[in-house]
Amino acid sequence: MWPLLLVSCLVWVNPATLAAPQYFDLDTWTPQQMAAFLGQYRQARVASPEEDINFNTDSLGLGDVSAVDVDSEGDLFIFHRAGRSWTSETFNNNVLSQSAQVPIVSNTILKVSPDNARLISTFGNNFFNMPHGLKVDSNDNLWVTDVGRHQVFRFPKNSTTPDLVLGEKFVPGSDSAHFCKPTDVAIASSGEFFVADGYCNSRILKFSKDGQFLTQWGNPYAGGRLTPFNFRIPHSVTLIENLNLLCVADRENQRALCYNAGLSNNAERAGTFNRTLIPEGDMGKVFAIYYNSADNTVVAASETSRVPYVQAGLIHYPARAYTYSITGVQTDVWARMTPQTARRGPSLIHDLCASHDGRHFFLADLPQQRVLRYTMTERPFFLQGYK
């Protein structure tokens, strides 16, 4: 909460102090503004995630990093595109072009140490065409989505052969046996799971633990009043199981919404709207959401903040991560990526996850081709009325 609280206090106290931008970002403050402001408040200690600069994935040789998650032992799984990139030539009418139908030759799934990014194991070569989502369920099954193949796969623990395949290879569709560029999956401890589908369909599908279609909801936004059932790229899903909720990052509508998941004894409620998790426009496009069960919060990431910078003559919007309460209140802004920390041009946090203790966060920076680790760090700060 503190950065926004500070900003709103300052603006309320003296609206003339900050000119121009409609939205504020501490990065835009001058040292004089910061000093004048901090002088009014007494010291307190607050915790916020900060980057561990010793965690470095460069030696892994990652391509565009699409997704991350941790298994039951806390090891980190990474799904990346190796040498492939998603360009305007990749698809024709949602069907992969001939050249992109050749699978990626390199291993695309890596298991690494969450402490130092040391490689533990790797697989997934000569199989995937356009990696997208990755999740590890509570039984350590590994689930991935491939937007090029229009499919969802489940790999049992330690297995490199899927035991469940949904969707038809290279064939987009919108019935219950086809997807169109499915983005992500979320798996309940019961084994029931949800698929976010995706770039061309605007829906969420629910399946039984055996992969039987149960229900679906959502449709494209066609203008007019935006309802909780109009999606524009449902890009990331996360379950809050203790509340029986499935939350959806509705990327292009710049919001995240939660629906009753209808797990176990509440099947008939699946897909009914429950609450707003990230209000429309609160943080820009919502690329990823992840429920941090240790902390009962949700972390989220976007491509942009609202304060661009210019590098090499081009305007970039720096990546940011956010923390939200499960009642939809933004409580922190972090991962303040700058032109200095982004070494290879712009950053985009395409996915993120939390460690089981809720203290570490792993951020998949797609164009920077690396995974960053952030750790909750306590430090002094100044906050009005803080006790």
Ligand SMILES: *[C@@H]1O[C@H](CO)[C@@H](O)[C@H](O)[C@H]1NC(C)=O
């Ligand atoms: C899975 O692989 C790990 C090493 O990566 C090994 O220690 C473990 O015994 C394996 N488990 C099973 C069930 O094969």
Ligand SMILES: *[C@@H]1O[C@H](CO)[C@@H](O)[C@H](O)[C@H]1NC(C)=O
């Ligand atoms: C929202 O979810 C909570 C937690 O499961 C539940 O108690 C409440 O009844 C739900 N509300 C609606 C409107 O679905």
